[in-house]
Amino acid sequence: MFLAIREMRKEKLRYGLVIAVIALISFLIFILSALALGLSNENTSAVTSWQVRHVAMSNDANGNLAQSLLPQDKVTQLIDHQPHSAPIGVAQTILKFKRQRVATTFIGFLPDSRYGKRVSLAAGRLPKSSQEVVVSEKLRQSGLRLGDQITIGLLPQKLTVVGFVKNAAYNMSPVVYGDLHHWPAIKGVTSAFYASGVISDEPLTHVAGTKVYTRGALFNKMPGYAAQNMTFELMIGFLVVISIVVVAIFLYILTMQKLPNLAVLRTQGIPSRYLVFNTLSETAMIMTSAVVIGLLACLLSSLAIPSVVPMYFNFQLILAVGLGLIVAGLLAAFIPIRLIVKIEPKQGIGG
Amino acid sequence: MHALKLDHVSKIYGQDSNRVVALDDISFEAKQGELTLILGPSGSGKSTLLTIIGGLQSPTQGTVQVNDQPIMMDNRQDADAFRLNQVGFVLQSHSLVPFLTVQQQFDLVDHVKKTGNLNASSFQRYLTILGIESLGDKYPSELSGGQAQRVAIARALYTNPDFILADEPTAALDSARVQKVGALFQQIAVANKKSVVIVTHDLRLKQFADHIYTIEDGHIHQEK
Ligand SMILES: Nc1ncnc2c1ncn2[C@@H]1O[C@H](COP(=O)(O)OP(=O)(O)OP(=O)(O)O)[C@@H](O)[C@H]1O
Numbered sequence: 001m002f003l004a005i006r007e008m009r010k011e012k013l014r015y016g017l018v019i020a021v022i023a024l025i026s027f028l029i030f031i032l033s034a035l036a037l038g039l040s041n042e043n044t045s046a047v048t049s050w051q052v053r054h055v056a057m058s059n060d061a062n063g064n065l066a067q068s069l070l071p072q073d074k075v076t077q078l079i080d081h082q083p084h085s086a087p088i089g090v091a092q093t094i095l096k097f098k099r100q101r102v103a104t105t106f107i108g109f110l111p112d113s114r115y116g117k118r119v120s121l122a123a124g125r126l127p128k129s130s131q132e133v134v135v136s137e138k139l140r141q142s143g144l145r146l147g148d149q150i151t152i153g154l155l156p157q158k159l160t161v162v163g164f165v166k167n168a169a170y171n172m173s174p175v176v177y178g179d180l181h182h183w184p185a186i187k188g189v190t191s192a193f194y195a196s197g198v199i200s201d202e203p204l205t206h207v208a209g210t211k212v213y214t215r216g217a218l219f220n221k222m223p224g225y226a227a228q229n230m231t232f233e234l235m236i237g238f239l240v241v242i243s244i245v246v247v248a249i250f251l252y253i254l255t256m257q258k259l260p261n262l263a264v265l266r267t268q269g270i271p272s273r274y275l276v277f278n279t280l281s282e283t284a285m286i287m288t289s290a291v292v293i294g295l296l297a298c299l300l301s302s303l304a305i306p307s308v309v310p311m312y313f314n315f316q317l318i319l320a321v322g323l324g325l326i327v328a329g330l331l332a333a334f335i336p337i338r339l340i341v342k343i344e345p346k347q348g349i350g351g
Numbered sequence: 352m353h354a355l356k357l358d359h360v361s362k363i364y365g366q367d368s369n370r371v372v373a374l375d376d377i378s379f380e381a382k383q384g385e386l387t388l389i390l391g392p393s394g395s396g397k398s399t400l401l402t403i404i405g406g407l408q409s410p411t412q413g414t415v416q417v418n419d420q421p422i423m424m425d426n427r428q429d430a431d432a433f434r435l436n437q438v439g440f441v442l443q444s445h446s447l448v449p450f451l452t453v454q455q456q457f458d459l460v461d462h463v464k465k466t467g468n469l470n471a472s473s474f475q476r477y478l479t480i481l482g483i484e485s486l487g488d489k490y491p492s493e494l495s496g497g498q499a500q501r502v503a504i505a506r507a508l509y510t511n512p513d514f515i516l517a518d519e520p521t522a523a524l525d526s527a528r529v530q531k532v533g534a535l536f537q538q539i540a541v542a543n544k545k546s547v548v549i550v551t552h553d554l555r556l557k558q559f560a561d562h563i564y565t566i567e568d569g570h571i572h573q574e575k
Pocket residue numbers: 350351364365371372373391392393394395396397398399400
């Protein structure tokens with residue numbers, strides 16, 4: 001520790017550059033993880049806010065709830081003897097107000113549905129009649145206000161916005177929550193169809209012509225969701241590997257440079273354990289300061305990034321990523337440590 | 352009473368056509384309170400002899416004894432501890448850690464060897480004799496060759512070792528300083544009851560030695 005601190009103080013420029021490079025990489029990793037999480041939330045936040053575990057829909061929808069159509073009898077069979085289950089209507093559609101048009105997802109619950117009540121309001125109140133809706137607070141940015149009249153999908157009548165809801169995004173679009181009875185009209189299907197599916201926090205029994213998905217499977221079936229996540233995971237994984245390689249190269253060069261001095265210390269009887277621990281603490285200091293700088297830079301730039309870029313900071317994820325980077329650095333320290341352990345004390349006596 | 356004793360020691364490097372007999376059947380003893388000088392030209396085997404005396408490598412033949420005990424080379428920790436606690440090395444080059452100030456070179460020793468180092472007053476006295484008492488805040492790159500050499504000598508003495516092993520300690524010093532350093536080594540041997548072994552080709556040190564050996568092509572013979 002003593003040696004590490006002195007050396008970093010003396011060689012400020014050298015270690016400053018090393019820290020700067022690793023801080024940049026960790027900055028990128030943080031931004032990418034925040035983006036990945038932000039984008040993934042844009043797909044999942046609405047479903048997550050209802051706290052459902054299982055979703056049943058028609059076989060033909062292939063896991064895409066927005067494409068599923070269920071007639072009344074199938075819904076009745078699915079919710080029969082299942083007090084926790086509730087029908088849901090999902091329609092990807094256009095919302096019109098004040099000459100604005102926004103792509104949204106309409107989600108209809110029955111007026112007394114437990115799941116509809118689990119959404120968290122940012123402003124206003126929950127609907128009291130089928131003429132009222134609550135919408136994602138994101139729509140405020142498009143100019144929507146409480147009390148505004150909206151037209152949604154193919155529904156002939158206008159509905160009134162009475163509340164704004166947090167965490168209301170479904171498959172990349174803001175959600176409009178309303179009455180399930182409007183769903184066939186909004187979607188433009190005959191009233192022979194009653195709902196898109198049935199959701200529940202308990203396992204659902206199987207009904208012919210339908211299929212039950214877990215919440216995770218539902219997300220993975222959302223168009224683009226899995227590909228998007230995989231892309232980010234790959235990028236982050238590569239960046240972690242790159243940071244390991246960069247740290248290893250830096251530490252290798254720094255250690256090579258002072259090898260003659262380390263050999264003299266070994267000659268003088270300073271145990272290699274001491275020198276190894278010193279390298280480890282030096283690595284830990286480099287990585288920790290780089291990660292902290294990267295994190296600060298990430299937080300600062302998140303203030304500057306426009307809000308249409310979805311970024312989501314999850315404290316646990318950031319902690320995990322930061323610790324992962326530090327551990328990766330300590331793994332990379334294995335390379336200089338090998339150099340140190342291999343020093344023969346007699347090397348210090350030159351000539 | 353401590354002593355270092357080499358008994359019929361030979362060191363052979365390489366094999367067949369690369370075979371070099373660096374040391375050939377060397378017996379000698381460095382006793383407490385004495386300064387032993389080993390003189391020899393370049394390539395004569397001086398550094399090799401020093402590494403064997405200091406427990407840094409084993410001889411091909413013969414034995415090395417410290418205080419009548421065979422030196423422990425098999426266990427790395429024991430060997431490290433022997434060098435740290437009982438031997439002070441003054442080396443030819445790179446002796447000082449480049450990113451530590453002169454004062455911090457000694458602080459490092461305190462971090463690794465927590466007891467038995469010089470007390471403040473004897474340390475200060477050595478610094479004054481060596482003429483480096485005002486260099487505490489300087490980095491090695493800011494020292495002259497001679498100053499660095501003297502700091503390295505102080506560093507070797509700092510652990511208060513029984514044995515001082517020096518490889519060309521006066522190489523970078525002018526004559527006046529050689530006289531001072533020679534006298535210091537002599538004083539350390541006599542007054543502080545240490546065994547001092549200096550390998551060098553600097554004949555100016557002869558006057559301070561209790562025993563003088565010359566070494567040539569691995570053969571040693573006693574001159575004084
Ligand atoms: N590791 C080694 N492998 C092979 N030969 C060696 C090795 N180390 C030393 N030698 C040889 O052993 C002989 C003695 O070398 P040594 O380094 O002990 O000489 P020296 O007296 O210290 O020389 P100098 O005054 O130049 O430092 C030389 O011929 C040298 O080439």
